[in-house]
Amino acid sequence: MMSLPPGLDPDLLRAFVLIAEGGSVTRAAERVGRTQSAVSMQIRRLEEAVGQTLLIRTPGGMVPTPRGLWLLERARAVLALNDEILATLRAPPMTGTVRLGTPDDYALNWLPGILARFAEAHPSVELDVTCLNSGGLAERMRAGQLDLSLLTEGHQPHGMMGKQIWRGPLRWVGSPSHALHRRDPLPLALALDESGCPWRRAALSALHDAGHRARVTYNSATQTGCFTVALAGLALTVSTPTALPEGLTWMGEAEGLPPLPLMGIVLLRSPAMAGDRAAETLAMYIEEGFRQAESGRLGLSPVLVGA
Structure with missing residues (x-):
């Protein structure tokens, strides 16, 4: 029966991640409450286990090698899962x-x-x-x-701070079967103005600055509603990267449409x-x-x- 190779010790991975992020064995040792020599030994054991040099010393401190960079991202994921498992199993049931x-x-x-x-x-x-x-x-x-x-970024109530957890590009969306981008004014399906939607402001501002006339012909409280109108070939709309419904496509410079800004999403916590x-x-x-x-x-x- 073939024996399985030994796994990687999470403690070795943690020492590696701390050094790679902090650039220093000393700082890593302080974080884990061990001596510098003990942490250095952990890195040697890890490198022996994987058969690769993972960290090199430079004038600016310890930095990962190319293979070390590859490991760094995966080690973070392994440690996050390891910590989640331990925290969940050791903690009393949450209600x-x-x-x-x-x-x-x-x-x-x-x-x-x-x-x-x-x-x-x-x-x-x-x-x-x-x-x-x-x-x-x-x-x-x-x-x-x-x-x-x-x-959506820009909607936080006054005095309540949200943590931005994603940021990405806003893009034009329309039906490839209808040449709506050639209309003057451009018909648009956007969020209701009463919500003060940042996407709506961004789309109208970009068109205005580019000298395009536009008219919001359809208002919707949801993105699903905007996509529905766009699928019918009645208006263009905007979205950030997602899997578009069949029948819609991304549009932009090739259709003479101006670029749109980045938009963010925030997670808001109640005090x-x-x-x-x-x-x-x-x-x-x-x-x-x-x-x-x-x-x-x-x-x-x-x-x-x-x-």
């Missing part, structure tokens, strides 16, 4: 209810995997999910009716949830889920669809 707000398109494109992993690890926590546009969610956050909410273990844990899952999706480790593309 309670977390009230999460999200635009419906974020819920569809980002959250299924994240919420499934959270529910698997913490089955006794109830999730109360509210789907509204960012303007409506901001009002509910202000009223204390939500613990956490995903919002009242401070110390709420279940809400804080879900926030951690959401942040990590977005990071992993952006890097492609879960097979997802960076998605931000909704205003």
Whole structure:
């Protein structure tokens, strides 16, 4: 019977990551509470295990080799999973209810995997999910009716700071079967103006600056509604990178349309949830889920669809 090769010790990976990030064996030793010689020995053991030189000394400190850089990204993921397993199994069962707000398109494109992993690890926590546009969610956050909410950048209630967890390009979307980009004025399907949608402002401002006349012929509270109108060949709309419905395509310079700015998505925490273990844990899952999706480790593309 063939024996399996030994696995990599997480402690060795942690020492490697700390040195690679801090550029110093001394700082890494201080972080883990060990001597410099002990940490140096851990790196030697790791390099012997993988048969590669992972770190080299430069005038600016210790830096990863090309193979070390390859390992660094994967070591971070392994350690995050290792820490999650230990924290989940050692902690007492988590209970309670977390009230999460999200635009419906974020819920569809980002959250299924994240919420499934959270529910698997913490089955006794109830999730109360509210789907509204960012303007409506901001009002509910202000009223204390939500613990956490995903919002499009620019919708944060006054005095409530959100953490940006993704940023990417806004792009034009339309039906390739209709030459709507040649219309004057351009027909657009955008979010309702009453929500103060940053996407709407960005699209209209870009067209104005480029000398294009435009008319918002359809208003929708959701991105799904805007896509529906675009599929019918009645208007152009905007979105950030996502899997477009069949019948829609990305548009831009080739169609004479001006470039659009970057847009962000933020995770907003209610001040009242401070110390709420279940809400804080879900926030951690959401942040990590977005990071992993952006890097492609879960097979997802960076998605931000909704205003």
